[in-house]
Amino acid sequence: MQDSSSAAPALDPAALGRQLFEASPDCVKLLDGEGRIIAINRCGTIALGADSPEALHGRAWRSLLPAAVHADLDAAMATARAGGVGRFKGCMPDPRGASGWWEVTVSPIDGGLLATSRNVTEQVLAELERERLLAQLRSANERMEDVFRQAPAFMCVLNGPDLVFELVNDRYLQLVGGRDPVGLTLREALPELDGQGFVELLEGVYRSGEPVFGSDVPVLLQRRADGPLERRFVDQVYMPLRDPDGAVSGILVHGIDVTDRKLNEIALYESRERFQKIVSQATTGVVQMDPEGRITLANQKYCEMVGRSEAELLGASVLDVTAPDSVARTMDAVQRLAGGEQGVVIDKEYLRRDGTLMAATSSVNALRGPGGEFQGLVAIVVDTTEKRRAEEKLRAGEERYRTLFESVDQGFCILEMIFDEANRPVDYLFLEMNRMFEAHTGLVGGAGKTAREMVPTLDSFWFDTYGRVALTGEPVRFESEAPAMARWFDVYATRIGGPGSRRVALLFSDITSRKESEATLRKLASDLAEADRRKTEFLATLAHELRNPLAPIRSGLGVMRMKGDSPASVARVREMMERQVGNMVHLIDDLLDIARISGGKLELKKEGADLRTVLSSAVETSLPLVESGRHELTVDLPETPVPVEADVTRIAQVVSNLLNNAAKYTPAGGRIGLALRVEAEQAVITVSDNGIGIPQDQLASVFEMFSQVGQHTERSQGGLGIGLSLVRRLVNMHGGEVGASSAGPNAGSVFTVRLPLAGGMQGASGPAEPSLDDGVGKGTHVLVVDDNVDAAVTLSMILDACGYTTRVAHDGAHAVELAASFRPQVAFLDIGMPGMDGYQTARAMRRVAGLEHVILVALTGWGADSDRQKSGEAGFDHHLTKPVQLDVVQDLLARVTA
Ligand code: ADP
Numbered sequence: 001m002q003d004s005s006s007a008a009p010a011l012d013p014a015a016l017g018r019q020l021f022e023a024s025p026d027c028v029k030l031l032d033g034e035g036r037i038i039a040i041n042r043c044g045t046i047a048l049g050a051d052s053p054e055a056l057h058g059r060a061w062r063s064l065l066p067a068a069v070h071a072d073l074d075a076a077m078a079t080a081r082a083g084g085v086g087r088f089k090g091c092m093p094d095p096r097g098a099s100g101w102w103e104v105t106v107s108p109i110d111g112g113l114l115a116t117s118r119n120v121t122e123q124v125l126a127e128l129e130r131e132r133l134l135a136q137l138r139s140a141n142e143r144m145e146d147v148f149r150q151a152p153a154f155m156c157v158l159n160g161p162d163l164v165f166e167l168v169n170d171r172y173l174q175l176v177g178g179r180d181p182v183g184l185t186l187r188e189a190l191p192e193l194d195g196q197g198f199v200e201l202l203e204g205v206y207r208s209g210e211p212v213f214g215s216d217v218p219v220l221l222q223r224r225a226d227g228p229l230e231r232r233f234v235d236q237v238y239m240p241l242r243d244p245d246g247a248v249s250g251i252l253v254h255g256i257d258v259t260d261r262k263l264n265e266i267a268l269y270e271s272r273e274r275f276q277k278i279v280s281q282a283t284t285g286v287v288q289m290d291p292e293g294r295i296t297l298a299n300q301k302y303c304e305m306v307g308r309s310e311a312e313l314l315g316a317s318v319l320d321v322t323a324p325d326s327v328a329r330t331m332d333a334v335q336r337l338a339g340g341e342q343g344v345v346i347d348k349e350y351l352r353r354d355g356t357l358m359a360a361t362s363s364v365n366a367l368r369g370p371g372g373e374f375q376g377l378v379a380i381v382v383d384t385t386e387k388r389r390a391e392e393k394l395r396a397g398e399e400r401y402r403t404l405f406e407s408v409d410q411g412f413c414i415l416e417m418i419f420d421e422a423n424r425p426v427d428y429l430f431l432e433m434n435r436m437f438e439a440h441t442g443l444v445g446g447a448g449k450t451a452r453e454m455v456p457t458l459d460s461f462w463f464d465t466y467g468r469v470a471l472t473g474e475p476v477r478f479e480s481e482a483p484a485m486a487r488w489f490d491v492y493a494t495r496i497g498g499p500g501s502r503r504v505a506l507l508f509s510d511i512t513s514r515k516e517s518e519a520t521l522r523k524l525a526s527d528l529a530e531a532d533r534r535k536t537e538f539l540a541t542l543a544h545e546l547r548n549p550l551a552p553i554r555s556g557l558g559v560m561r562m563k564g565d566s567p568a569s570v571a572r573v574r575e576m577m578e579r580q581v582g583n584m585v586h587l588i589d590d591l592l593d594i595a596r597i598s599g600g601k602l603e604l605k606k607e608g609a610d611l612r613t614v615l616s617s618a619v620e621t622s623l624p625l626v627e628s629g630r631h632e633l634t635v636d637l638p639e640t641p642v643p644v645e646a647d648v649t650r651i652a653q654v655v656s657n658l659l660n661n662a663a664k665y666t667p668a669g670g671r672i673g674l675a676l677r678v679e680a681e682q683a684v685i686t687v688s689d690n691g692i693g694i695p696q697d698q699l700a701s702v703f704e705m706f707s708q709v710g711q712h713t714e715r716s717q718g719g720l721g722i723g724l725s726l727v728r729r730l731v732n733m734h735g736g737e738v739g740a741s742s743a744g745p746n747a748g749s750v751f752t753v754r755l756p757l758a759g760g761m762q763g764a765s766g767p768a769e770p771s772l773d774d775g776v777g778k779g780t781h782v783l784v785v786d787d788n789v790d791a792a793v794t795l796s797m798i799l800d801a802c803g804y805t806t807r808v809a810h811d812g813a814h815a816v817e818l819a820a821s822f823r824p825q826v827a828f829l830d831i832g833m834p835g836m837d838g839y840q841t842a843r844a845m846r847r848v849a850g851l852e853h854v855i856l857v858a859l860t861g862w863g864a865d866s867d868r869q870k871s872g873e874a875g876f877d878h879h880l881t882k883p884v885q886l887d888v889v890q891d892l893l894a895r896v897t898a
Helices: 002-007 013-023 042-047 067-081 121-150 170-175 198-208 259-281 300-306 324-338 385-407 436-441 460-472 512-562 567-598 611-628 648-664 723-733 789-801 812-822 838-847 865-873 886-897
Strands: 027-031 037-040 086-093 099-109 112-119 154-159 164-168 212-221 230-242 248-257 285-289 295-298 343-351 357-368 374-383 411-419 425-433 476-482 487-496 503-510 607-610 632-636 643-646 671-679 682-689 737-742 749-756 781-785 805-809 826-830 855-860 878-881
Touching: 027 042, 042 112, 067 086, 067 099, 067 112, 099 121, 154 170, 170 248, 198 212, 198 230, 198 248, 230 259, 285 300, 300 343, 300 357, 300 374, 324 343, 324 357, 324 374, 357 385, 411 436, 411 460, 425 460, 436 503, 460 476, 460 487, 460 503, 487 512, 512 567, 567 723, 607 611, 607 648, 611 632, 611 643, 611 648, 611 671, 611 682, 643 648, 643 749, 648 671, 648 682, 648 723, 648 749, 723 737, 723 749, 781 789, 781 812, 789 805, 789 826, 789 886, 805 812, 812 826, 812 838, 826 838, 826 886, 838 855, 838 865, 855 865, 865 878, 878 886
Parallel strands: 632 671, 781 805, 781 826, 826 855, 855 878
Antiparallel strands: 027 037, 027 112, 086 099, 099 112, 154 164, 154 248, 212 230, 230 248, 285 295, 285 374, 343 357, 357 374, 411 425, 411 503, 476 487, 487 503, 607 643, 671 682, 682 749, 737 749
16 A cells, blocks of 8 residues: 555546445435436446436436335425435335335435435345334233233242242232232242241242242241231242343242142041041941952951951951851842942851851941942941840840749739820730730730720729839739629739839739639628528427417317317317318428428429329318418319329429418408410419519519518418428429519419420329228227327327227337237337337337238338338338328228228
8 A cells, every 4th residue: 555655646536526426335316406317326327227327317316216205205305405315215126126125315415416325125124024023022922921810820920039029920819818919029028938948949949040849838828918827738830030141030930729639638638547547446347348248458346356367357258257157148248239239237147267156247338439330348347246145145034034924824914004194094005915814804915905905994993003003113912803804803013114114014813703702602601691590580480380270279179178078069179170280280291391302302203194183182282271261263274184294292282382372362352363274395384363462572582491571570371481492392393493473562473383294194193082991990900109109199099090909109119019919910110219210120020920921111201212212121011201191091001901
């Protein structure tokens, strides 16, 4: 350069201007005042697509530019003409059609204008690109911010070493209880973090630039002003943020609040823990099994129960610890649960390792998944060995008592009392009873029924009594009648159970028959007393009745002694005396008959007879009495025979007794009827009168011994009260019946005798008529032997009167002696004599020479077959019962002597 400067020619400014003008990279034009091109450099020539500047000379610059920039151009030229510099930028295509950006400056110069156009296309494009990029960034930022704000995680940005909150999202605000921390430091915004280590941790991150991760991090936050510190759990990341230089400028805190999940987990954990604890410490066995029955869990108690360790049990089948007898039951339970049942309770036995058995109750439940699928079993097992033992003991005890109560012959039962609201006993329920209950009560199937159900009319006594026992607890023992059950009971009742128990036990017996026999005994005693009273009365009556006829007889004897020479007087007196004696004999006959019947000694001599004949003879017997009462007697007999099989004497006695009564108990001049008819295979005899009648209540008792209606104190009718008794007994002995009826006092009486009819008549005949043949006995020697002097003498007198030759002896020895000399053809011997009795006398007499064939007749009060047999054995030929009837004696003598 040195050289050039030393050698440089002198500068030509015009040439230099020209040179600069031409060399400019811009398009430079000189314009005249009208805007026409005066000069243009090379660059401008090229830009306007001309071959040479001359080609552009004089052309209006405006016309060479696109219309789009005309307005800007005009404005710029106007500015320049006004002395300023006009500028504009426009897009203008180059001559090849490629568009480009030009920055145009128009400035005034010496009456014209200088226009410079610089190509700024690259600049403009770069600008545009930058703007586009900026817009892109802005929208990305906006999106990021949305994400940041709406993220489900909490986020915040802490700036600078002081950790100033720059950004926080909604979640973060939620986490810290809504406090807006933006602009505050971490310590200012969340003072409660002090001491929890978070600030220090973040500072560390800031310093080191290393991120920190944490999960389930507990943090205590004061989420409400004045509220308590609240524990939250978070999963979080502390992420350092760097500036473009790579230096740490802040920290992004980003995380999730997992408190709810954590609390659930804790709760679950705790409950599981608790459950485990409960199960392991439970005093009942707990065992869990998988669907195949393999043990997956067994608590301590279960291990003890089955006598095995947990290790031994886990994985073992539940059947391995089940007693053989319980296997089927256990399998069945498992199948049922697998099949859908939820729970099953079984009593089973476990097999312990030492071989012993353990009784248990196992309640097994199915474990099911959410879809109900069978996942296994869990069983609660209770050892019932002791319980079972106690039950067995109880059962044995109960059995003993049951056996006891079943074997007693008393009734036993347990009741439950039923009370109403006022606590009054109203009924009772039979809970149980023994076998004998039914026998004692007659009640069948009582258990479960109430007393009122079984015996609706049961009286309240029973409810009251048992109710009192239940309420007071005091036992009672009593005898009482239950009319509703027609029974008497002897009961012991006691409460079972303590106060408040309503159960009463009864031990009882049906004592009805005992009570009945007591009643019977009482009746018997009173009957006996009554009989005794009647007997006493009877004796008095008897004495009276026997004395009655004696008085006229005695006075008759007096008359006879005094007027013995007057046949007429004697005859009248004798008639009177005979009647009185007849009365006495009748009385005594009846008495003796009764005694005979009572002693079973009266025997019927039954024969076939026509009852009509028997009745006729009875009428004959009673006629004197009927006539003395001046009664009218009507006898109504059937036309045809009425056959009976009877002792005709006794039936005649029956009828004449009835006729005598009719005559006695009918006031003089009454009407008496005797009728006989045949009715339904029976002979019916009625004796009726229109006399004093019989009161209704006495109708049955008149047939009893010694009974007399109204007791006839004055005895005007005579009688001992034995006639009807005899009638009934005789009729009964014939297989018949007798009854009385009366329309009442003074309305008369009807006595009806029914006798069975005989099949047919066998030689019916009336009683033999006593035929008195005075001549028969003439010359016949008859010996009469009786210790009763009067009896002996009177009989001998009668026989004398009949023409027999008689002698009398009063004892056996004298009789034998007398017989030896007197040589009787017939001897009447009394049996009952002091010293030698009749039998001995008879034997002694037979031994006397010449008396071997004497006819011996026994005279005795005893007429039974055995008596006859006895007399026969002693050598008697005949047997007569006392008092002997004259006609019978006459008849006998007549036959003997014939
Ligand atoms: P008695 O010796 O007293 O007559 P009976 O046995 O013959 O004894 O009779 C018993 C009682 O029956 C009598 O005392 C009398 O009171 C009553 N009697 C019997 N027959 C009749 C009758 N035909 N009319 C009324 N009363 C009678």
